[in-house]
Amino acid sequence: MRNFDFHNPTRLVFGQDTIPKIGQYIKEYGEKKVLLLYGKGSIFKNGVYDTVVKSLQEAGLTVVEAGGVKPNPVLSKVREVVALMKAEQVEAIVAVGGGSVLDTAKISAASFYYDGDPWDFYERKVFPKKALPIYGILTISATGSEMNSGGVITNEEEKKKWGWGSPFTYPRLSIIDPSVQSSLPVNQTVNGAVDTLSHVFEAYFGGTKGTLMQDELSEGIIRTTMTSVKTLLSEPSNYEARANLAWAATLALNGINGLGRAGDWASHGIEHSVSAYYDIAHGEGLAIVFPAWMTYVHHVDPEKFARFGEKVFGIVDGTTEEKALKAIGAYKAFLQEIGAPVALSERGIGQEHLDDMAENAVLRGPLGTLMKLNAQDVREILTLAL
Amino acid sequence: MRNFDFHNPTRLVFGQDTIPKIGQYIKEYGEKKVLLLYGKGSIFKNGVYDTVVKSLQEAGLTVVEAGGVKPNPVLSKVREVVALMKAEQVEAIVAVGGGSVLDTAKISAASFYYDGDPWDFYERKVFPKKALPIYGILTISATGSEMNSGGVITNEEEKKKWGWGSPFTYPRLSIIDPSVQSSLPVNQTVNGAVDTLSHVFEAYFGGTKGTLMQDELSEGIIRTTMTSVKTLLSEPSNYEARANLAWAATLALNGINGLGRAGDWASHGIEHSVSAYYDIAHGEGLAIVFPAWMTYVHHVDPEKFARFGEKVFGIVDGTTEEKALKAIGAYKAFLQEIGAPVALSERGIGQEHLDDMAENAVLRGPLGTLMKLNAQDVREILTLAL
Numbered sequence: 001m002r003n004f005d006f007h008n009p010t011r012l013v014f015g016q017d018t019i020p021k022i023g024q025y026i027k028e029y030g031e032k033k034v035l036l037l038y039g040k041g042s043i044f045k046n047g048v049y050d051t052v053v054k055s056l057q058e059a060g061l062t063v064v065e066a067g068g069v070k071p072n073p074v075l076s077k078v079r080e081v082v083a084l085m086k087a088e089q090v091e092a093i094v095a096v097g098g099g100s101v102l103d104t105a106k107i108s109a110a111s112f113y114y115d116g117d118p119w120d121f122y123e124r125k126v127f128p129k130k131a132l133p134i135y136g137i138l139t140i141s142a143t144g145s146e147m148n149s150g151g152v153i154t155n156e157e158e159k160k161k162w163g164w165g166s167p168f169t170y171p172r173l174s175i176i177d178p179s180v181q182s183s184l185p186v187n188q189t190v191n192g193a194v195d196t197l198s199h200v201f202e203a204y205f206g207g208t209k210g211t212l213m214q215d216e217l218s219e220g221i222i223r224t225t226m227t228s229v230k231t232l233l234s235e236p237s238n239y240e241a242r243a244n245l246a247w248a249a250t251l252a253l254n255g256i257n258g259l260g261r262a263g264d265w266a267s268h269g270i271e272h273s274v275s276a277y278y279d280i281a282h283g284e285g286l287a288i289v290f291p292a293w294m295t296y297v298h299h300v301d302p303e304k305f306a307r308f309g310e311k312v313f314g315i316v317d318g319t320t321e322e323k324a325l326k327a328i329g330a331y332k333a334f335l336q337e338i339g340a341p342v343a344l345s346e347r348g349i350g351q352e353h354l355d356d357m358a359e360n361a362v363l364r365g366p367l368g369t370l371m372k373l374n375a376q377d378v379r380e381i382l383t384l385a386l
Numbered sequence: 387m388r389n390f391d392f393h394n395p396t397r398l399v400f401g402q403d404t405i406p407k408i409g410q411y412i413k414e415y416g417e418k419k420v421l422l423l424y425g426k427g428s429i430f431k432n433g434v435y436d437t438v439v440k441s442l443q444e445a446g447l448t449v450v451e452a453g454g455v456k457p458n459p460v461l462s463k464v465r466e467v468v469a470l471m472k473a474e475q476v477e478a479i480v481a482v483g484g485g486s487v488l489d490t491a492k493i494s495a496a497s498f499y500y501d502g503d504p505w506d507f508y509e510r511k512v513f514p515k516k517a518l519p520i521y522g523i524l525t526i527s528a529t530g531s532e533m534n535s536g537g538v539i540t541n542e543e544e545k546k547k548w549g550w551g552s553p554f555t556y557p558r559l560s561i562i563d564p565s566v567q568s569s570l571p572v573n574q575t576v577n578g579a580v581d582t583l584s585h586v587f588e589a590y591f592g593g594t595k596g597t598l599m600q601d602e603l604s605e606g607i608i609r610t611t612m613t614s615v616k617t618l619l620s621e622p623s624n625y626e627a628r629a630n631l632a633w634a635a636t637l638a639l640n641g642i643n644g645l646g647r648a649g650d651w652a653s654h655g656i657e658h659s660v661s662a663y664y665d666i667a668h669g670e671g672l673a674i675v676f677p678a679w680m681t682y683v684h685h686v687d688p689e690k691f692a693r694f695g696e697k698v699f700g701i702v703d704g705t706t707e708e709k710a711l712k713a714i715g716a717y718k719a720f721l722q723e724i725g726a727p728v729a730l731s732e733r734g735i736g737q738e739h740l741d742d743m744a745e746n747a748v749l750r751g752p753l754g755t756l757m758k759l760n761a762q763d764v765r766e767i768l769t770l771a772l
Contacts, residue, residue, distance in 0.1 A: 004401060010393075219602075220606050
C-alpha cells in the first residue's frame with residue numbers, strides 16, 4: 001500500500017426530498033446571490049428546475065441563470081459563464097445536473113478570481129488560491145464530480161479533453177436525490193454505470209500491491225453497480241437500486257477508493273482523445289476502450305485480472321491467464337447485456353483518425369501506470385476496439 | 387436505504403514515516419502553542435514520543451504536556467487536562483495514542499471554551515459552539531476516533547460510560563503510521579480488530595433494508611480485518627497487514643460505513659455497562675457481548691445473519707435459521723482462534739452485578755434498533771455471555 005493524504009471536505013446530503021432544502025442550506029452558509037448553472041433542459045422535464053428555483057427564492061436569494069452546458073462540456077461555455085459571473089458578481093454557484101455541469105462549475109468557480117483565460121489552469125500555467133463555493137444538485141450519477149475536486153473540459157479549438165482540479169474546487173455541499181433519476185433515458189443510466197465501473201477499474205488495476213481493503217471496497221462497488229443497473233433496466237423507478245447505484249457512483253470517485261493505490265487512468269486518457277474527435281458519450285467511450293485496454297495490458301498483472309474474475313463473476317476454473325481472459329470476456333458480455341457498445345464500429349467510428357487520436361492521447365506524455373503506453377500502444381488498443 | 391447527511395472534514399495522512407511531519411502541518415495551520423496529550427507510556431517505548439516532540443520543536447512550537455490518559459478514559463482526567471489547557475492557554479491539542487487519548491482530546495477541546503463541568507456535554511445539558519483544533523497521531527487502530535467526532539468517557543463516580551460528539555470535534559488532521567503498531571502486544575492488536583468488527587456490526591445488523599452498497603463495504607471491512615489480524619498473529623511486523631487493518635479500522639467508524647442505515651449500538655451500550663463495573667478492555671468486552679447479542683436477537687432478521695455467514699464464512703448450506711446460527715458460531719470460533727475471550731467467566735466476571743449492569747445499560751432508555759432491549763433483555767444477554 002502506498003502512503004496517502006486524504007481530505008474531502010464536501011458535505012453530502014443524500015436521499016428523497018432533499019432538494020427543496022438547497023435554499024436554506026445556502027442561506028445558512030451566508031451567500032445572497034448565486035449563479036444557477038444547468039445543462040440542456042432535462043431539469044425542466046423532471047421538475048428539478050422548479051424545485052430548486054422555488055427553494056432559492058423562498059430563501060430570499062438572488063438568482064442569475066446560465067443554462068446550456070453540454071455533455072462533454074466545452075471551454076467556450078466556461079468562458080461565457082465566467083464572464084457572466086464576473087459581470088453579476090455572484091457569490092456562489094448552484095450546479096444542477098450531472099458531471100458536465102459540475103465540472104463547468106469547478107473551473108468557473110476558480111476562474112472567477114483569475115483575470116486570464118480559464119484554460120491556463122488546465123495547462124498548469126497558473127494555480128488557484130481560492131474559488132467560489134459550489135453547491136451541487138446531482139441529476140445523474142456517473143462522474144462522482146459531486147464529491148470530488150476534479151473536472152474534465154474540452155478545448156474544442158485545440159481538440160484537448162483534459163482533467164483538472166484543485167483543493168478549492170470540492171463542492172461545499174452536494175445533494176443527491178436518487179429518485180429524480182427514475183426518468184433518465186436507459187442509455188444514460190447505463191453510461192453512468194459504465195463510468196462508475198471505469199473509475200473503480202482505474203484504481204483497481206493500477207498495479208499497487210498489498211491493498212486488500214481497497215480491493216474489497218472496489219469489488220463491492222463493482223458488484224453493487226452491476227446488480228443495480230441490471231435491476232434498473234427492468235425497473236427504472238426502483239428506488240433502492242437507484243440509491244445504491246448513486247452511492248456506488250459517488251464512492252467510486254470521491255477519493256476513498258483510490259487511496260493508497262497508484263491510479264492507472266490510461267483508459268480515460270484514451271477515451272478523452274476519442275471523444276475529442278467524435279461526439280460520443282463518455283460512458284460509451286469507456287465501454288468501448290476498457291475491454292480493449294484490459295486485453296492489451298492484462299499480461300502485466302494477470303493475477304489481478306483473475307482476481308477480478310473470481311470476485312465479480314465467480315470465475316474459479318483455469319490457469320491464471322485463462323481466468324484473466326475469461327474475466328475480460330465476462331465484463332464485455334456484461335456490457336453487451338446492459339446495452340453498452342463494446343466496439344468503435346458500433347458508433348460509426350472507423351480507422352480515419354486512429355493515428356490522430358493516438359498522438360492526441362499522449363500529448364501530455366505516456367499514459368498509464370500498470371503499463372506505460374505510448375502512441376503506438378494507444379493505436380493498438382484502439383485497433384483492438386475497432 | 388435511509389436518507390443521510392455526511393460531512394467528515396478530517397484530513398487523514400496515512401503511511402510510513404509520516405509522523406515527523408506533524409510539526410510542519412501545525413505550523414502551516416497557524417498554531418504556536420499546543421498541548422501534547424498521551425497515555426500511559428507506550429509512546430516512550432516505540433519511539434513515537436521522541437519523533438513527535440522533535441518535530442514540534444523543529445517547527446518552533448511551544449509544547450505543554452499531559453500524560454497518563456488511561457484506557458477507558460475517565461472524567462477526572464478530562465477535568466485535569468482542561469484546567470491545564472485553560473491555565474496555559476494552548477491553541478490546539480496534539481493527541482498521541484489510541485482512542486482513549488483522542489476521546490479525551492475531543493471533550494477537552496470543547497470544554498476549553500466552557501466554564502462548567504465537561505460532563506455537562508455528555509448529559510446533553512449544553513452543546514458546544516466551537517472547540518480547539520485537534521491533531522491526532524494514532525498508535526493503535528481500533529476505535530476509529532482518529533477520523534470521527536465522537537468519544538467515550540467514563541464518569542467513575544456515577545459509573546456512566548457514555549459516548550458524545552459534536553460537529554466541532556473531528557480532528558483537523560490525523561496521522562496514521564501503521565508501522566508503529568508493530569510493537570503492540572498481541573492482545574491489543576486483537577482487541578483493536580474486535581473493536582473494528584464490532585463497529586461494522588452495529589451498522590450492518592441495524593435492520594435497515596435496501597443497502598447493498600453499504601453491506602458490500604461492511605463485508606469488505608470485516609473480511610479485511612479478519613484476514614489481517616490473523617496474519618499479524620504470526621507476523622506482527624507485516625506492514626501490509628498492519629496497513630490494511632489500520633485502514634479498515636478507520637473506515638469502520640469514519641461515518642461512511644454507517645451511512646443510510648440505522649445503527650443498532652445495543653452491544654456497545656451493554657459493553658460500556660460491563661466495563662463501567664469491571665476493568666475490562668473494550669475490545670474484550672465486545673468479543674464477549676456481541677455473540678451473545680447475536681444469539682439473542684438473530685430471530686428478528688435471520689436473513690441478515692445468514693448473509694453474514696455466507697459472505698464472511700462461506701456458509702451456504704441449511705435453512706436461513708441454520709445458516710444464521712452457524713454464522714454466529716463461526717464468529718465465536720474466529721474470536722477464539724485469535725485469542726479473544728467469548729465469555730464473562732474468562733475474565734473472572736460472574737453473576738454478582740448482572741442486575742446492576744443491566745439497569746445501568748438502559749439508564750438513557752432502551753438499547754438497540756434491530757430489537758429494542760430493556761433491562762430484562764440485557765440481563766438475559768449477559769447471562770448468555772456468562
